[in-house]
Amino acid sequence: MNAVAFLSPVQAQLQLVEARLHAQADDRHPDLRAALEQILAAGGKRIRPTLGLLVGDMLGAPEDRLVTLGAAVELLHTATLVHDDLIDGSLLRRGTPTLNARWSPAATVLTGDFLFARAARLAAETGHLPLMEYFAETLVVIVNGELNQMFSARGVISRESYFTRIYAKTASLFEMTSRAAAMISPASEDVVESMRRFGYETGMAFQIVDDVLDFNGEQTAMGKPIGSDLLNGVVTLPAIYYAELAPDDPDVRSLAEGGWANQERMVRLVESIRRTDSVQHAMQEATRHVERALVVLNDLEPGAEREALENLAKFIVDRKV
Numbered sequence: 001m002n003a004v005a006f007l008s009p010v011q012a013q014l015q016l017v018e019a020r021l022h023a024q025a026d027d028r029h030p031d032l033r034a035a036l037e038q039i040l041a042a043g044g045k046r047i048r049p050t051l052g053l054l055v056g057d058m059l060g061a062p063e064d065r066l067v068t069l070g071a072a073v074e075l076l077h078t079a080t081l082v083h084d085d086l087i088d089g090s091l092l093r094r095g096t097p098t099l100n101a102r103w104s105p106a107a108t109v110l111t112g113d114f115l116f117a118r119a120a121r122l123a124a125e126t127g128h129l130p131l132m133e134y135f136a137e138t139l140v141v142i143v144n145g146e147l148n149q150m151f152s153a154r155g156v157i158s159r160e161s162y163f164t165r166i167y168a169k170t171a172s173l174f175e176m177t178s179r180a181a182a183m184i185s186p187a188s189e190d191v192v193e194s195m196r197r198f199g200y201e202t203g204m205a206f207q208i209v210d211d212v213l214d215f216n217g218e219q220t221a222m223g224k225p226i227g228s229d230l231l232n233g234v235v236t237l238p239a240i241y242y243a244e245l246a247p248d249d250p251d252v253r254s255l256a257e258g259g260w261a262n263q264e265r266m267v268r269l270v271e272s273i274r275r276t277d278s279v280q281h282a283m284q285e286a287t288r289h290v291e292r293a294l295v296v297l298n299d300l301e302p303g304a305e306r307e308a309l310e311n312l313a314k315f316i317v318d319r320k321v
Helices: 004-025 030-042 047-059 063-088 105-125 129-151 159-183 189-216 237-245 250-257 263-274 278-297 304-318
Strands: none
Touching: 004 030, 004 047, 004 063, 004 105, 004 304, 030 063, 030 105, 047 063, 047 159, 047 189, 047 304, 063 105, 063 129, 063 159, 105 129, 129 159, 159 189, 159 237, 189 237, 189 263, 189 278, 189 304, 237 250, 237 263, 237 278, 250 263, 263 278, 278 304
8 A cells, every 4th residue: 555645635734744843843952953853854654643634634624723733643652752762772763763872861751751741732732622631631541551561561461451552552642633633623523433433443453563563574674673572571462362372382481470581582482473373363453453444434425535544544554664
């Protein structure tokens, strides 16, 4: 699936979002401004702002509010990446050095904090109180999910724990973006709820695919070692499927006792997982989420934005990185 298929209808608006993002550090400390330029230059496809713009355009939301929402969402996402990279000790993201590869932990944390604050201010600039409250609630969900992963989820082999974690980590922000764009449009409550479901399903699929790519993606493209989740004690869906298939594997059994800290064990476990159908089963789960997302769109009027949302959902399970 060509990314342009879903980016095209909002290309001009994405440029406005990009300008708002870069404007957030215009009057700040030179080092901070340089750091933010580096972070934003690393880019990505701006999936989350695109999601909000497509939903809002489809439902008739004001463009200025949509652009502000898009910038707020992407800045919030960027802030979480800055902190995630520090927590995980990641030195590369998308093949380029992370902020914490060049700066001290304290400077990296403060930069992430600055991004969180600017994201909150942008959300406030929408002038829509329910959206501001929803934005704040989503931030709580994301941070609480990180805390749970750090203190209670490492080495845990549990589907319930996994799905709760990826909702907090990724799907909650997709869900908020899609629902918030509908909230600031003249849409009915039923349509707002439909857009929430669409965001939830695509967000869950997005994170499952990310976790699949940790096993079969190209290391140079991913910007991190294959199997890095397990090396950090994060048991994702392919590993859970494998654990259900081979519960007596000594490497699987070691996870509950901190075996994820043993690199030799985890490298061996990654290879065991890749030799089975566990990765494919996880991918099928992501595909089911996308199928449910597409069903949600069936009740909406056909048009360019709806077609682009369909293409976005399909792209999630087609992407290679």
